[in-house]
Amino acid sequence: ELVIHVTGARPNFPKAAPVIRALGARGVAQELVHTGQHYDDAMAKVFFRQLALPQPDVDLGVGSGSHARQTAAIMTGLEELFLARRPALVVVYGDVNSTVGAAIVAAKLGIAIAHVEAGLRSFDRTMPEEINRVVTDQLADLLFATSPDALTHLGNEGVRAGKVHFVGNPMIDTLLANLDRFDADQARRDHGLNGDYVVATLHRPSNVDDPDDAAELVKAMHSVADIAEVVVPLHPRGRARLEAAGLFSHDRLRVIDPLGYVEFLGLVRGANAVVTDSGGVQEETTILGVPCLTLRANTERPVTITHGTNRLVTRAELGFVASQVLSAGRAADWPVPPLWDGRAGERIAEVIEAYVHGKGAAGEG
Ligand code: UD1
Ligand code: UDP
Numbered sequence: 303e304l305v306i307h308v309t310g311a312r313p314n315f316p317k318a319a320p321v322i323r324a325l326g327a328r329g330v331a332q333e334l335v336h337t338g339q340h341y342d343d344a345m346a347k348v349f350f351r352q353l354a355l356p357q358p359d360v361d362l363g364v365g366s367g368s369h370a371r372q373t374a375a376i377m378t379g380l381e382e383l384f385l386a387r388r389p390a391l392v393v394v395y396g397d398v399n400s401t402v403g404a405a406i407v408a409a410k411l412g413i414a415i416a417h418v419e420a421g422l423r424s425f426d427r428t429m430p431e432e433i434n435r436v437v438t439d440q441l442a443d444l445l446f447a448t449s450p451d452a453l454t455h456l457g458n459e460g461v462r463a464g465k466v467h468f469v470g471n472p473m474i475d476t477l478l479a480n481l482d483r484f485d486a487d488q489a490r491r492d493h494g495l496n497g498d499y500v501v502a503t504l505h506r507p508s509n510v511d512d513p514d515d516a517a518e519l520v521k522a523m524h525s526v527a528d529i530a531e532v533v534v535p536l537h538p539r540g541r542a543r544l545e546a547a548g549l550f551s552h553d554r555l556r557v558i559d560p561l562g563y564v565e566f567l568g569l570v571r572g573a574n575a576v577v578t579d580s581g582g583v584q585e586e587t588t589i590l591g592v593p594c595l596t597l598r599a600n601t602e603r604p605v606t607i608t609h610g611t612n613r614l615v616t617r618a619e620l621g622f623v624a625s626q627v628l629s630a631g632r633a634a635d636w637p638v639p640p641l642w643d644g645r646a647g648e649r650i651a652e653v654i655e656a657y658v659h660g661k662g663a664a665g666e667g
Contacts, residue, residue, distance in 0.1 A: 303658040305332040306389040308380065310339035310364075310400025313473075313582045315349035316563065317395040317418055320475035320647025321654075322355065328655050335383065337376045337400040338363040342538065344560040352563050353476060369399065369430060376403030384411050390658045391416055394438060397431035397581075397602075402438050409441040414661070416654060418472060420445035421452025421461075422581075422602035428508070431581075435602070444657060446650050448472075449605040449639055469649035470641030477586055478644035483564045484590075486572025492565070493556070498574045498628055499531040506579040509597060509617075510540030516547040518617045519597070525621025526577060527555040530628060533569060535561045575627050577620065584612045591636060593627045595620065605639040 362379035588610025
């Protein structure tokens, strides 16, 4: 009863690591596929090294492309693989093209699907991820939810409650397991930071794809750099456009290459604030207690606002809000979302093991 995990993009790796580890401890047969959606060392391979993920059994090497081309390459590669390996269950993570591509292929081959991080909704279909989430959840047989709002959304979409398991957040398992390695002092030394500083990550199409949005974003980021040092480990997606829009031209704003997971979270841990449009970073700052300003009109992770340190800001108000947040300082304590306790991988593995053994027993009988 083989379980195949499909990963492909940067945010998949910290979600998959604790599930793979927990299933391994239970002796469940498993293989790891990397689609190659992300392929730079800093976007993919560094996670395999730092998170002690097993080397992928298969790397499909699909690379970049339009949505249709990339998803098609993922699907044709996975179809061949699933036909050859005949897994009992395919596990998919998050909301990237590798997630939905794998789910469609598995569903049409009659292979069961588990979706880790099911039920998150921004209700914004201009986000490609929202389409990936909705489709994947319709096809999944086991849906693992990280927050209570997800249960409501899945119920509203007609997903049978028996398929849904509220397990907590495996990305937070990885964060908590590696907490000792996130060295803020080292990060200050590495980046020559002395006073207050802000870390920013920016890659959403709504911020970086259109030249007008990019220009507005640069203005907003420069207004933050007027009040604190800003370090921007920049995703390759927006690099050329943001450079053309003048992002690099403020002497207190430093654009650097994407950082390894451990180095990135070391830098975040010591920051006075984070500015981001990432999904995962909203969650990580919630646990680290670092104020998070999310440059988006909506979030599929409202629990990071109700329980965490996150707030949504527009580009126009970013400079003002950042100055408020920097003078207010960090909160002494804050609530933590339910079940974000480091044991989500264990809970997921327990359900998956029972499911594949149940299938095996049914097959034998
Ligand atoms: C993808 C996900 C997004 C996620 C993000 C995490 C989809 C639809 N989007 O967006 O949800 O938040 O990953 O990082 O799946 N590139 C490189 N090197 C790489 C990978 C990408 O240079 O290793 C560049 C290429 O120019 C590529 C562009 O980044 O065209 C976009 O990559 P892609 O995988 O299509 O989407 P992301 O924007 O990374
Ligand atoms: N991350 C990283 N290095 C960086 C920026 C982000 O390791 O320079 C990590 C971050 O800590 C989180 C994950 O990448 O674990 C989030 O991925 P990303 O923001 O690319 O995707 P999203 O969550 O928006 O889908």
